[in-house]
Amino acid sequence: MDEHESLTVRFEEQRPHLRAVAYRILGSLGEADDALQEAWLRAGRADTGSVENFGGWLTTVVARVCLNMLRAREHRREDPLDGQFPPDGQVSHPVVHPESGDDPVREAELADSVGLAMLVVLDTLAPAERLAFVLHDMFSVPFDEIAPLIERSTAATRQLASRARRRVKGGSPQPAADLTRRRAAVDAFLAATRGGDFDALVALLHPDVVLRADKAVVPSPEPVLVTGARAVARGAMAAMDRAGATEVALVDGRVGLVMAPLGRLRLVLAFVVADGGITEIEVIAEPDRLRRLELAVLDA
Incomplete structure (x- = not known):
């Protein structure tokens, strides 16, 4: 097996985990697959032969790509809240991502597995908050590994995740x-x-x-x-x-x-x-x- 084939096998072994990370950060299966494609290209250009924890390294790469995508989304201010419904009451589905082979049914299953309310609340978080919360609270990535991704100290990253956690869990004045x-x-x-x-x-x-x-x-x-x-x-x-x-x-x-x-x-x-x-x-x-x-x- 040559180096390229070996890299392909190792990447495909990590794909389900990487897609789960990217989907929770981005909230879109199509964008998650775009992030994985970019991570694959970066892995192909990098010297990964000496990487001991290949899965952890790829998770970091995917997270960095997703963070850039979240920030670009904010700059474009593309807001999906159109508030409109087709006359028959059916909600239109997104276009199938051409590279993924998945369909809207698959994305609906992913949304259900995460929780619709969770995805909605995650979408209200700032990019750095969302990344810190998802990586730490959902995938147990240590804060000292998340901090360099968002260019914050470990303590500041912990605070971001804590603030996001309070937003996600909310609070009620009712007994x-x-x-x-x-x-x-x-x-x-x-x-x-x-x-x-x-x-x-x-x-x-x-x-x-x-x-x-x-x-x-x-x-x-x-x-x-x-x-x-x-x-x-x-x-x-x-x-x-x-x-x-x-x-x-x-x-x-x-x-x-x-x-x-x-x-x-x-x-x-x-x-x-x-x-x-x-x-x-x-x-x-x-x-x-x-x-x-x-x-x-x-x-x-």
């Missing part, structure tokens, strides 16, 4: 028992919507429940107002196809739902829950409003 009760109601709402159980939805809603949706949800010229349990339940049934890409999350410290196909935030539902059931639902899709929300991952 634990109240949070549990509200989460149970929101979980039940999502389950009933996914299952198409109209009667269960009506039972969860207060008879005089009010739903408000901003202009980007439908879209429509004016915000939408719907009142009454049966009318709100019918609206939820109409959006049943979107429920598969929806997950429970903390929304400004309260339990809500994020709709994020392939980890791209499109819509948020904020709930008010009282003893009599769900009394208010606010549906948010306008990009500026979505950006202002503080989102966090809820523990399972």
Whole structure:
């Protein structure tokens, strides 16, 4: 086996791990495969014969490539939060990456494995924060190995990861028992919507429940107002196809739902829950409003 063949075999052995790292940093399977392609080219130009920990070396290379891609993304300010939906309620899928052989179904599986809410929250982090958190908290890379990548001290890198961790986990002003009760109601709402159980939805809603949706949800010229349990339940049934890409999350410290196909935030539902059931639902899709929300991952 010549040197090139040996490098190919060693790289392919690391590919699943490297793709997992790149996907969590970038949140896009196509971009993750671009990062791996660039890492392969860099490996081919480097003298790797004396590298003892080839997997660790490649992880560092991929992470550096991903960081550059995140920074370039920020400069371009390419924002996927368009807030619009096709008329049939189906969310369009990204173009299949030509080099990967994967399809949108594969990317959806990856998004589900990471968690839609996690991908959404990771996307709110600054590039250095995201890199420090993903490498340390998800892949156990030591801080002293991450620090040179982001040109920070080890202590500063630890602080970045800690700050990112607080953002990811969030916090709620509600007492634990109240949070549990509200989460149970929101979980039940999502389950009933996914299952198409109209009667269960009506039972969860207060008879005089009010739903408000901003202009980007439908879209429509004016915000939408719907009142009454049966009318709100019918609206939820109409959006049943979107429920598969929806997950429970903390929304400004309260339990809500994020709709994020392939980890791209499109819509948020904020709930008010009282003893009599769900009394208010606010549906948010306008990009500026979505950006202002503080989102966090809820523990399972």
